[in-house]
Amino acid sequence: MPATPRSAPAGASAADAPPAGEPTLRVVAMPRDTNPFGDIFGGWLLALMDQAGGSAAMRRARGRVATVGVDRFSFRHPVHVGDLVSFYAMLDRVGTSSLTYLVQAWAERRDGSGIVKVTEGHFTFCAIDEDRRKRPVPLE
Numbered sequence: 432m433p434a435t436p437r438s439a440p441a442g443a444s445a446a447d448a449p450p451a452g453e454p455t456l457r458v459v460a461m462p463r464d465t466n467p468f469g470d471i472f473g474g475w476l477l478a479l480m481d482q483a484g485g486s487a488a489m490r491r492a493r494g495r496v497a498t499v500g501v502d503r504f505s506f507r508h509p510v511h512v513g514d515l516v517s518f519y520a521m522l523d524r525v526g527t528s529s530l531t532y533l534v535q536a537w538a539e540r541r542d543g544s545g546i547v548k549v550t551e552g553h554f555t556f557c558a559i560d561e562d563r564r565k566r567p568v569p570l571e
Contacts, residue, residue, distance in 0.1 A: 449537045449546060454517035455483040460510050460538075471510040476536055476550055477501070483518035484532040484554035491522065491530055492558040492568050499529065504552030513541030516549070523553060528565040531555045 456479060464475045481498055488496045510516055517537045524531040535551040560566045 447548070449517060449548075450519045450521060450535065452519075454537075455487050455520045456518040458516055458518075460512055460514045460516055462512050465512065469512075471512065471514075473506060473550075476506075476510065476516075477504070477552075479516070479518055480534045480536060480550070480552060481554060484520045484534045485556060487520035487522070487532055488530045488554075488556035488558075491525075492556070494566075495559050495561070496530070496556040497559050497563070498554060499557045500555040502553040502555070504550070506550045508538070508547045508549045510536075510538050510549050511541065514538040515541070520554075525568055528567055529555055529557050530568060 458479060460471050460475075464471050466472045481501070485496060485498060515538070517539070519535045519537070520532045521535075522530065523533045532554050533551065534554050536549050537546050538549045539546045558566050558568045
């Protein structure tokens with residue numbers, strides 16, 4: 432029986448389950464996303480994590496943002512062709528002009544064997560105006 436989108440591997444704790452709520456972004460890993468050895472390319476994951484975090488930051492900043500840093504990035508498990516990968520962006524910190532998000536990627540295995548956290552990292556974005564100058568992040 433295939434895993435449901437909210438399930439974690441058997442015997443896993445709540446910390447091993449995807450965050451509550453809908454993911455910011457969800458994609459299927461395709462053969463075009465592999466390196467020459469047939470493994471999903473880490474840069475593909477990094478780019479999508481940046482996109483997910485940037486989308487969340489843009490909504491919170493109510494406008495344009497630019498990525499200014501990626502911190503504490505780690506790969507935990509591989510992503511396989513055909514896995515459904517969900518990206519979750521959780522606001523970690525708001526500064527005067529910056530926002531930091533913890534972005535996690537979870538892979539739902541195509542063979543139905545479960546869902547695993549494959550990578551996570553902290554992404555910092557700066558709110559910018561039309562002239563690409565930093566601007567304050569609006570208060571809630």
